[in-house]
Amino acid sequence: xxxxxxxxxxxxxxxxxxxxxxxxxxxxxxxxxxxxxxxxxxxxxxxxxxxxxxxxxxxxxxxxxxxxxxxxxxxxxxxxxxxxxxxxxxxxxxxxxxxxxxxxxxxxxxxxxxxxxxxxxxxxxxxxxxxxxxxxxxxxxxxxxxxxxxxxxxxxxxxxxxxxxxxxxxxx
Amino acid sequence: xxxxxxxxxxxxxxxxxxxxxxxxxxxxxxxxxxxxxxxxxxxxxxxxxxxxxxxxxxxxxxxxxxxxxxxxxxxxxxxxxxxxxxxxxxxxxxxxxxxxxxxxxxxxxxxxxxxxxxxxxxxxxxxxxxxxxxxxxxxxxxxxxxxxxxxxxxxxxxxxxxxxxxxxxxxx
DNA sequence: CTAAGTCATATGTAATTGCATATAATGCGG
DNA sequence: CCGCATTATATGCAATTACATATGACTTAG
Numbered sequence: 001x002x003x004x005x006x007x008x009x010x011x012x013x014x015x016x017x018x019x020x021x022x023x024x025x026x027x028x029x030x031x032x033x034x035x036x037x038x039x040x041x042x043x044x045x046x047x048x049x050x051x052x053x054x055x056x057x058x059x060x061x062x063x064x065x066x067x068x069x070x071x072x073x074x075x076x077x078x079x080x081x082x083x084x085x086x087x088x089x090x091x092x093x094x095x096x097x098x099x100x101x102x103x104x105x106x107x108x109x110x111x112x113x114x115x116x117x118x119x120x121x122x123x124x125x126x127x128x129x130x131x132x133x134x135x136x137x138x139x140x141x142x143x144x145x146x147x148x149x150x151x152x153x154x155x156x157x158x159x160x161x162x163x164x165x166x167x168x169x170x171x172x
Numbered sequence: 173x174x175x176x177x178x179x180x181x182x183x184x185x186x187x188x189x190x191x192x193x194x195x196x197x198x199x200x201x202x203x204x205x206x207x208x209x210x211x212x213x214x215x216x217x218x219x220x221x222x223x224x225x226x227x228x229x230x231x232x233x234x235x236x237x238x239x240x241x242x243x244x245x246x247x248x249x250x251x252x253x254x255x256x257x258x259x260x261x262x263x264x265x266x267x268x269x270x271x272x273x274x275x276x277x278x279x280x281x282x283x284x285x286x287x288x289x290x291x292x293x294x295x296x297x298x299x300x301x302x303x304x305x306x307x308x309x310x311x312x313x314x315x316x317x318x319x320x321x322x323x324x325x326x327x328x329x330x331x332x333x334x335x336x337x338x339x340x341x342x343x344x
Numbered sequence: 345c346t347a348a349g350t351c352a353t354a355t356g357t358a359a360t361t362g363c364a365t366a367t368a369a370t371g372c373g374g
Numbered sequence: 375c376c377g378c379a380t381t382a383t384a385t386g387c388a389a390t391t392a393c394a395t396a397t398g399a400c401t402t403a404g
Contacts, residue, residue, distance in 0.1 A: 089383070090385080093385085094384090113381090
């Protein structure tokens with residue numbers, strides 16, 4: 001593609017052609033400048049410290065994630081939880097087993113469709129979650145130190161666009 | 173902190189106090205507006221499709237991640253790879269075993285310090301990586317569709333700040 | 345120069361996850 | 375109303391991961 005008058009060719013390359021260094025297929029690509037690597041890195045560090053604290057309260061990372069999903073919509077089916085928690089259904093099925101043993105949730109068949117298992121937080125589950133919330137809140141504040149709410153809003157918009165793009169039909 | 177003349181109090185609250193809805197301990201918090209959930213979601217979707225394609229080429233997600241680390245610095249020790257690949261050392265040790273079986277890497281003890289295992293991509297490993305690169309590149313372009321390079325640069329800066337914050341001393 | 349301490353990796357074992365499949369319930373075409 | 379396809383979950387089994395610990399190599403105090 002040729003440069004257009006009034007717009008530097010560099011801009012055209014950067015904005016519309018190949019994403020330059022950002023593209024993992026670029027010769028000058030570096031992980032430290034890769035959006036997806038940095039997302040994974042930030043998410044990893046965020047949970048790394050937190051998991052240790054959560055474990056002291058008998059809650060693993062996947063269990064915590066299921067609890068946060070249930071906080072928003074209850075009751076929820078195994079499939080719904082799996083999708084929201086980014087985990088396979090069979091795995092969620094077993095995580096719910098562990099949560100049942102701990103008395104954190106109940107699991108009842110749906111009255112209208114007996115195939116569906118409806119999972120609900122128990123009072124104990126709700127209480128456990130409330131206990132953990134401030135810990136997670138502090139970690140969040142720590143992560144966002146020195147970042148304006150305007151920048152967080154911008155981050156959200158970009159991440160939402162990326163998620164939406166990737167929910168369209170896949171490659172190949 | 174007091175309001176400063178010339179700055180609306182709303183800005184002060186939004187920029188400096190409690191992060192409002194973004195904070196996981198807020199009563200109005202929603203996963204769909206949570207930066208860390210969205211990072212995990214975007215990263216998950218990004219790899220979900222890609223892994224299927226990579227598997228056809230005999231490369232799993234962790235193996236691919238190790239290869240991208242090695243592309244940047246070679247040779248690299250088990251510990252170095254583990255840190256960069258966000259995976260435990262013992263796990264990397266076994267992943268390298270599998271890569272050795274596939275002839276993707278060599279592993280030699282460091283001449284000066286015999287404890288260290290130096291891992292290097294073989295010619296076959298380099299070739300495999302080159303073969304996969306355009307596939308990953310297409311997935312990246314798909315993810316970033318409709319997002320300007322300016323926004324990507326902004327995203328990077330914010331993610332780098334978050335990572336830096338989380339690399340400081342942990343909570344509790 | 346030696347013994348204790350530290351460091352890097354490897355490995356035994358247990359737990360977790362995912363794939364493939366089984367089971368059971370619902371929906372639908374005829 | 376029947377049988378076949380589909381859907382939701384559960385489970386046997388294999389692979390992966392992590393924790394705890396072992397092994398071997400370097401480092402350093404004395």
